[in-house]
Structure formats: structure tokens, C-alpha cells
Amino acid sequence: MHANVKNVIPISGHSLKAACSQCNLRELCLPFGLEESDMARMDTMIGGGRKLKRGQHLYRAGDAFESLFAVKAGFFKTDVLTEDGRDQVTGFQMAGEILGMDGISVEVHTCNAVALEDSEVCMIPFTQLEALSSEIPSLQHHLHKVMSREIVRDHGVMMLLGTMRAEERLAAFLLNLSQRFTARGYSPSEFHLRMTREEIGSYLGLKLETVSRAFSRFQDEGLISVQQKHIRILDIPKLKTVLTPPDGRIG
Amino acid sequence: MHANVKNVIPISGHSLKAACSQCNLRELCLPFGLEESDMARMDTMIGGGRKLKRGQHLYRAGDAFESLFAVKAGFFKTDVLTEDGRDQVTGFQMAGEILGMDGISVEVHTCNAVALEDSEVCMIPFTQLEALSSEIPSLQHHLHKVMSREIVRDHGVMMLLGTMRAEERLAAFLLNLSQRFTARGYSPSEFHLRMTREEIGSYLGLKLETVSRAFSRFQDEGLISVQQKHIRILDIPKLKTVLTPPDGRIG
DNA sequence: CGCAGTTTTGATTCATCTCAATTTGTGTGG
DNA sequence: CCACACAAATTGAGATGAATCAAAACTGCG
Numbered sequence: 195m196h197a198n199v200k201n202v203i204p205i206s207g208h209s210l211k212a213a214c215s216q217c218n219l220r221e222l223c224l225p226f227g228l229e230e231s232d233m234a235r236m237d238t239m240i241g242g243g244r245k246l247k248r249g250q251h252l253y254r255a256g257d258a259f260e261s262l263f264a265v266k267a268g269f270f271k272t273d274v275l276t277e278d279g280r281d282q283v284t285g286f287q288m289a290g291e292i293l294g295m296d297g298i299s300v301e302v303h304t305c306n307a308v309a310l311e312d313s314e315v316c317m318i319p320f321t322q323l324e325a326l327s328s329e330i331p332s333l334q335h336h337l338h339k340v341m342s343r344e345i346v347r348d349h350g351v352m353m354l355l356g357t358m359r360a361e362e363r364l365a366a367f368l369l370n371l372s373q374r375f376t377a378r379g380y381s382p383s384e385f386h387l388r389m390t391r392e393e394i395g396s397y398l399g400l401k402l403e404t405v406s407r408a409f410s411r412f413q414d415e416g417l418i419s420v421q422q423k424h425i426r427i428l429d430i431p432k433l434k435t436v437l438t439p440p441d442g443r444i445g
Numbered sequence: 446m447h448a449n450v451k452n453v454i455p456i457s458g459h460s461l462k463a464a465c466s467q468c469n470l471r472e473l474c475l476p477f478g479l480e481e482s483d484m485a486r487m488d489t490m491i492g493g494g495r496k497l498k499r500g501q502h503l504y505r506a507g508d509a510f511e512s513l514f515a516v517k518a519g520f521f522k523t524d525v526l527t528e529d530g531r532d533q534v535t536g537f538q539m540a541g542e543i544l545g546m547d548g549i550s551v552e553v554h555t556c557n558a559v560a561l562e563d564s565e566v567c568m569i570p571f572t573q574l575e576a577l578s579s580e581i582p583s584l585q586h587h588l589h590k591v592m593s594r595e596i597v598r599d600h601g602v603m604m605l606l607g608t609m610r611a612e613e614r615l616a617a618f619l620l621n622l623s624q625r626f627t628a629r630g631y632s633p634s635e636f637h638l639r640m641t642r643e644e645i646g647s648y649l650g651l652k653l654e655t656v657s658r659a660f661s662r663f664q665d666e667g668l669i670s671v672q673q674k675h676i677r678i679l680d681i682p683k684l685k686t687v688l689t690p691p692d693g694r695i696g
Numbered sequence: 697c698g699c700a701g702t703t704t705t706g707a708t709t710c711a712t713c714t715c716a717a718t719t720t721g722t723g724t725g726g
Numbered sequence: 727c728c729a730c731a732c733a734a735a736t737t738g739a740g741a742t743g744a745a746t747c748a749a750a751a752c753t754g755c756g
Contacts, residue, residue: 298593342549348599355606356650399607
């Protein structure tokens, strides 16, 4: 538990110039659908990139909120922890996804964002983003879409946590990763998990042993092959049926 | 199950003029913090109110998204259902809260919103809201805050579903309601539940029997008094300790 | 006043957690 | 390069909280 907590290096990472117009993630990320000229205006706003080593925090619950972050490369998790020691992973973020929207409401971050591998983000100062989106309707609209998408995603997680059993949750999780890797041009069926069993468990509302057992079961049934963090999905359709029992509910 | 589904009355309810400037919820709702002149501009935009009878849908998953809705009076639930018959209540909304933000991302609603008692909402055409918020920075910012708040709320629900046991979930639920009623000038300790045990259960990831048992247990322990839907919290501090075991975790 | 929907309560089953031991993998320093 | 220590993952056995199945009681609506 609290695997990387000791990593309190106050270095904010290297800073380097970022430019949406040059970025191959622009169609996945915030500047989606912008015209050339508007893209250039985004460039001037983006506050520069920031590199993080594995285990480093991008921000912590309690930090003042100033920017959103776009994941340029790497992999993150976000988690919430309460005074009474509960710890819930609320999401895993990969290239092109936006981090930090939790902070807008009270100008303070309400969760922690941690790099699960060496990563790089673009900083998007929020005040400037609002100013710019007042002037560029399509940017404003896309920002709203991104926030709404996060809400819809959260509903999906609630559904998962509220109605699914362990193996269904894990199947849903793997299929979701598969789909997101695919969207980024990677293999739908073979990938490397950046998080531990415990982090997966926290996200799925399960204990790490339960996650491990579910992996083993899937492997025994020929659905996937697991070697530690290396996953290969052998039968995607069959994995989907884990989620959707033959008839209605209760297979 | 599916208690009010038969209520497919296609009447969209009475339409009546709504005005933020006259509304006593304005400090709780979207126009929070606006100046008089801007408030007047909101008024011209608000598409008119809409009344719903208990059981009526405000919108359904699949409906085209056109507006957000502000709850003017009454009580709603939102729920998601999947092809395979899973059904998850994602939230309960009361006066001053905003409904429909799930629809922005794909221009189609992804959940159902149902009135749990006779209710009234204000319609906020989204295209116009975006246009107006381009011109009124404080409106734009507040819209962002409202969406962010929804994301943070969702994280809270994930925490609840992912880490709490049945009684903790119910205690958290009751305390949350209590706090929201208080913010609206109602009693913190005595209120009427608008939803069934099954709906509470769906929201909390529990079966209705479990919800009922937890209520009974709380009553036996003198924490609350329950008479069907009428709830009186007898000992708020003690109810809070259900949530926060004496020491760390595992009481 | 009766009926349908809702709630309560009990008995039993089952999925996941807990506790515990072992194996595997990873990074470090001799 | 190998050995060691530590972190992560697997696996097993048993405990437990919530689900399930079932029946009875209550409520309020028509």
C-alpha cells in the first residue's frame, strides 16, 4: 500500500516548450477540431511541458488548482484519499487525456495524480484557457465535451462498482484499456499494465488477491495470457461475454 | 423493479416563464454570483419552466441533448441502464442542482432523469448558454465549476462504492442528504425520502433488503428513527462515527 | 376497503475478503 | 555478474458480509 508515497522529490521536472500544432495527439486532446490559426493561439497559451519520473506526483489533493494537464506521453493514476484512510483510485489516464478537472470547482485539487511510468504532460493554465475559449467557440465547446465525457466515464465506473461482480469488473477494465490503446494506434490485444494489482483492485473496488485470482481464472479459461504485467487478450469476443451473460442478467 | 416505467405520458408538462432574477435559488444554482444586468440576460435565455408529475421522465437515454435543466422544485433521480439489463442510479437531484451534463459530450443523453415527486425545472438551452458564457466570464467560470463539482461528487460515489461496507454507505448517504437539505433551509435531522429502498440500493450498490436491514440496525442502535420514508436522525455525530471508525480503518 | 407496491424480517447460500505462505520479479551493491 | 533484499503476484484455507430466496406486514392509492 502507498507504494510510491516516499517519492516526494520537490523538483517539478524539466520544463520544455509544448506546441499543440506540432503534436500528434491534437486530434485526441483538447485542441480537437481547431483551425490552424486558433491552434497557434493555443500554442502561445500552453505553459510548457513537464516531465515526470515514475512515482512522481503531478499534483496532490490540497494543491492550489491552476492548470489542467494534457498527458503527452506516459501513464497516470488519480486517487482520492480520506482522513480515515480510505484510498480509491478514480482513474488511469493515458496520452491525450486531460487531468485536473476535479480542481476547478474549489480551486484546489481534490485528488492526487501520480505518474505510473516516466511521463510528460502539457500544462494548460486554466484562467487563460477560459479566456481563450470565450473567444474560440469550438474550443469552449470542446472543453465542455471533455468535462462531460469525464462525467459519463464516471457513471460507467459507478455502474461497474455498483452492479458487477469481480470477473465482470476485470473484463470491463481490460476491454476498456484495449479500446483506449487501440485508439492510440497500439495493439488491442497485447499490452503492458502500468499499475499494480493493488491499484487495479482499488479502481475496481476489489482486493489485490481477488484481482489476481480473476486474472488466473481468465488465463485458465483461455481468454487471456498473463505474465505479471504483460497481458495478451486471446479472445476478445469471449471476454465480452463475461460482461454480457447470454440472456438477461445472472448467467 | 422499474417502478414508474409505465409512465410514458408524452406531454412535456406545462410550460411557464422562468426568471433567474426572481428565483430564490439563484445563489445555489447556475447564475450564482452574476450581476443584475447579467442576470437579466440569463432570464431572456432560460427557455421557460417545465412541470413534471411524479414518475415522469425529464429526458431519457438516447434523447437528443439540447438543454441543461435546473431543478426549481422537487426531486429527481438519474439512472443508467445497459443492454444487458444492469441498472444503476447515478444520483439524486434536488432544488438548485443541474441536470443533463452527461449529454454534452455526444449531444445525446446517456442516462434517464425521472421526477421522484411532482417537480419543476428550468430549461437552459445549451447552445445559448455557451454563447452567453462567452460574453459573461463569471457565468462561464461558474458553469465550469458546476461541471467540476459533478466530477468531484462522482469521485465521492466511487469512493463509497469502492471502499465502504453497507452500513457505511447508508450513513454517508443519509449525512449527504442531511447536509443538502440543510443548505436549502430544511431540517438537517428530519426529512422525507423520495426514493424507494430499491433506488437507494441501486445508488449505493446494495440490494433493497440490505438497505432495509441497515435502516433497522441504525434504528435499533438509536442513531435514527425510520418510519417508511420518514427519517429522523437522532444522533448525527454518532452516525458520522459509523463512517469513520475510531482509529484508522477496520473498527 | 381491498389490492398492489413497498418494506421488513428470517434462513440460507455464495462471493469476496482476510490471513497466511510461497513464488516470482526487480533493483542494488558487493 | 551474482546474490540479496524488497516489492509484487500467486495460491490456498477459512471467515464473513451481502445476496438470494421466501414469507409476512405495512401503506397508501384508487
